[in-house]
Amino acid sequence: MSATAEVSRTEDYDVIVIGSGIGGLVTATQLAAKKAKVLVLESYLIPGGSAGYFEREGYRFDVGASMIFGFGEKGTTNLLTRALDAVGMSIETMVDPVQIHYHLPDGLELKVHRDYEKFLQELIAIFPHEEKGIRRFYGECWNIFNCLNSMELLSLEEIGYLMRVFFQHPLSCLGLVKYLPQNTGDIARRHIKDPKLLKFIDMECYCWSVMPASHTPAINAGMVFSDRHYGGINYPKGGVGQIAQKLATGLEKSGGEIQYKARVKEILLENGKAVGVKLVNGKEYYAKRIVSNATRWDTFEKLLSPDKMPAKEKRWQKRYQKSPSFLSLHLGVKAEVLPIGTECHHILLEEWNNMENPEGTIFVSIPTLLDPDLAPAGHHIIHTFTPSWIEDWQGLSPQAYQEKKEAAAEHLIHRLETIFPGLSAGLDYQEVGTPRTHRRFLGREDGTYGPIPSRKLAGLLGMPFNRTGIPQLYCVGDSTFPGQGLNAVAFSGFACGHRVAVDLGL
Numbered sequence: 252m253s254a255t256a257e258v259s260r261t262e263d264y265d266v267i268v269i270g271s272g273i274g275g276l277v278t279a280t281q282l283a284a285k286k287a288k289v290l291v292l293e294s295y296l297i298p299g300g301s302a303g304y305f306e307r308e309g310y311r312f313d314v315g316a317s318m319i320f321g322f323g324e325k326g327t328t329n330l331l332t333r334a335l336d337a338v339g340m341s342i343e344t345m346v347d348p349v350q351i352h353y354h355l356p357d358g359l360e361l362k363v364h365r366d367y368e369k370f371l372q373e374l375i376a377i378f379p380h381e382e383k384g385i386r387r388f389y390g391e392c393w394n395i396f397n398c399l400n401s402m403e404l405l406s407l408e409e410i411g412y413l414m415r416v417f418f419q420h421p422l423s424c425l426g427l428v429k430y431l432p433q434n435t436g437d438i439a440r441r442h443i444k445d446p447k448l449l450k451f452i453d454m455e456c457y458c459w460s461v462m463p464a465s466h467t468p469a470i471n472a473g474m475v476f477s478d479r480h481y482g483g484i485n486y487p488k489g490g491v492g493q494i495a496q497k498l499a500t501g502l503e504k505s506g507g508e509i510q511y512k513a514r515v516k517e518i519l520l521e522n523g524k525a526v527g528v529k530l531v532n533g534k535e536y537y538a539k540r541i542v543s544n545a546t547r548w549d550t551f552e553k554l555l556s557p558d559k560m561p562a563k564e565k566r567w568q569k570r571y572q573k574s575p576s577f578l579s580l581h582l583g584v585k586a587e588v589l590p591i592g593t594e595c596h597h598i599l600l601e602e603w604n605n606m607e608n609p610e611g612t613i614f615v616s617i618p619t620l621l622d623p624d625l626a627p628a629g630h631h632i633i634h635t636f637t638p639s640w641i642e643d644w645q646g647l648s649p650q651a652y653q654e655k656k657e658a659a660a661e662h663l664i665h666r667l668e669t670i671f672p673g674l675s676a677g678l679d680y681q682e683v684g685t686p687r688t689h690r691r692f693l694g695r696e697d698g699t700y701g702p703i704p705s706r707k708l709a710g711l712l713g714m715p716f717n718r719t720g721i722p723q724l725y726c727v728g729d730s731t732f733p734g735q736g737l738n739a740v741a742f743s744g745f746a747c748g749h750r751v752a753v754d755l756g757l
């Protein structure tokens with residue numbers, strides 16, 4: 252049956268969610284908590300997508316995310332805590348006292364402490380002539396955060412909600428409207444002149460948005476640069492995979508269903524409206540609403556026929572492009588490799604000009620410093636990754652692919668020796684993932700980390716919400732407002748769940 256063929260059917264569910272990434276699971280649990288009949292279809296063996304895990308030889312590795320926002324105890328931006336709570340679940344977390352230890356060019360060594368004033372003092376000690384600018388720049392980020400953190404975060408596409416929050420928090424709403432079209436670089440340049448400090452701000456953005464400050468929306472920077480000192484970075488006991496596992500359990504306890512090894516091949520349309528899905532095994536399911544947690548490229552080019560792509564979507568594809576994927580190394584190492592006092596997350600860059608280049612910036616997470624149970628006694632996990640394009644890994648024979656992987660891993664380890672001397676000698680386990688691995692296991696077109704602006708845009712204004720150009724079809728996750736990161740896709744999940752619930756009259 253073609254994607255556009257007429258179908259005769261009865262609805263089995265209120266909502267079908269394609270994919271169990273954090274965006275999909277938050278949507279599903281929000282709706283199940285409102286008594287909707289929900290089915291989640293996941294192609295992989297376990298839930299979580301980029302926030303999943305895998306186990307090898309006594310190590311439990313996070314697939315992607317390890318620096319976790321959204322587990323705070325106060326305010327409204329602690330969306331992971333709230334999402335779990337909505338279905339009666341919770342997770343024990345470990346406090347991470349330092350968000351990132353930066354190792355940057357020109358000997359710029361700096362830690363972003365959870366304690367805001369301690370972080371500022373460390374930065375001001377390096378740039379004393381910019382004290383005022385530093386305080387004003389990060390102060391503006393707090394203004395954005397305080398607006399967000401004063402209101403319930405739901406669907407900006409729902410007029411009833413917008414009116415309610417406007418009457419409850421008029422100043423916060425006006426504050427957000429002011430910052431919505433702005434980028435972080437514009438704010439930084441209003442307050443800061445020192446070129447090296449501006450480069451540091453670029454890196455502060457790049458390490459989560461994969462864009463320099465000039466292209467990073469101010470709303471996202473307000474969240475990241477403030478929440479790390481407010482709710483803080485907190486690591487879930489048992490690894491990041493626990494978040495999805497608990498959401499899936501909460502979903503089932505609330506009456507929802509989740510099926511694994513259930514790859515959706517096609518979204519079924521009737522009179523131009525989304526009414527169901529067809530799996531690769533030929534099974535069909537129908538629902539009043541369909542939510543796709545696959546990327547927009549996968550949704551509109553693979554699950555639907557590209558020639559039926561709505562005009563709105565074509566315009567979006569002109570504004571946004573796929574970010575690179577990653578070359579990832581999952582290492583098990585002897586504990587003595589890590590000097591005493593090593594922090595959990597590191598960024599390494601040797602030359603500023605390389606920040607945005609493939610294999611330029613290196614990201615490192617060592618979650619066993621917070622939860623030692625993820626590795627055998629006397630060992631640690633080092634997950635290190637660096638941007639990489641799929642084009643560089645295609646058209647290779649199996650042997651050439653293997654050799655290229657090994658060479659890339661060796662080069663990365665060699666560079667990391669500057670911060671962890673003796674790393675290669677202390678290796679106990681090594682697994683290399685390429686953009687092809689990300690594409691295969693995460694079901695993401697080209698293994699992309701997510702959408703990035705193809706030119707300078709007006710802040711977050713161009714990022715789509717959850718409704719799509721196809722009636723009854725919604726998108727959720729990192730290719731919807733407000734973008735990448737677990738807390739961001741949880742925001743998208745709350746918004747999507749809310750919008751669908753209103754449309755279903757729940």
Ligand SMILES: Cc1cc2nc3c(=O)[nH]c(=O)nc-3n(C[C@H](O)[C@H](O)[C@H](O)COP(=O)(O)OP(=O)(O)OC[C@H]3O[C@@H](n4cnc5c(N)ncnc54)[C@H](O)[C@@H]3O)c2cc1C
Pocket residue numbers: 269270271272273274275292293294295298299300301302314315316317318319320513514515516544545546549577579636692693694695700701727728729730734735736737738740
């Ligand atoms: C290496 C790396 C490091 C990262 N580090 C951090 C970090 O430290 N902190 C942070 O907050 N974020 C981090 N992120 C980003 C974060 O992990 C993602 O933004 C987020 O997890 C994306 O969630 P999602 O719900 O949008 O989709 P995904 O995680 O992509 O999940 C989508 C799910 O849908 C399933 N699916 C897709 N197509 C189909 C289909 N046709 N049928 C059925 N199922 C389907 C997939 O199998 C997958 O399970 C990192 C990402 C990577 C790759």
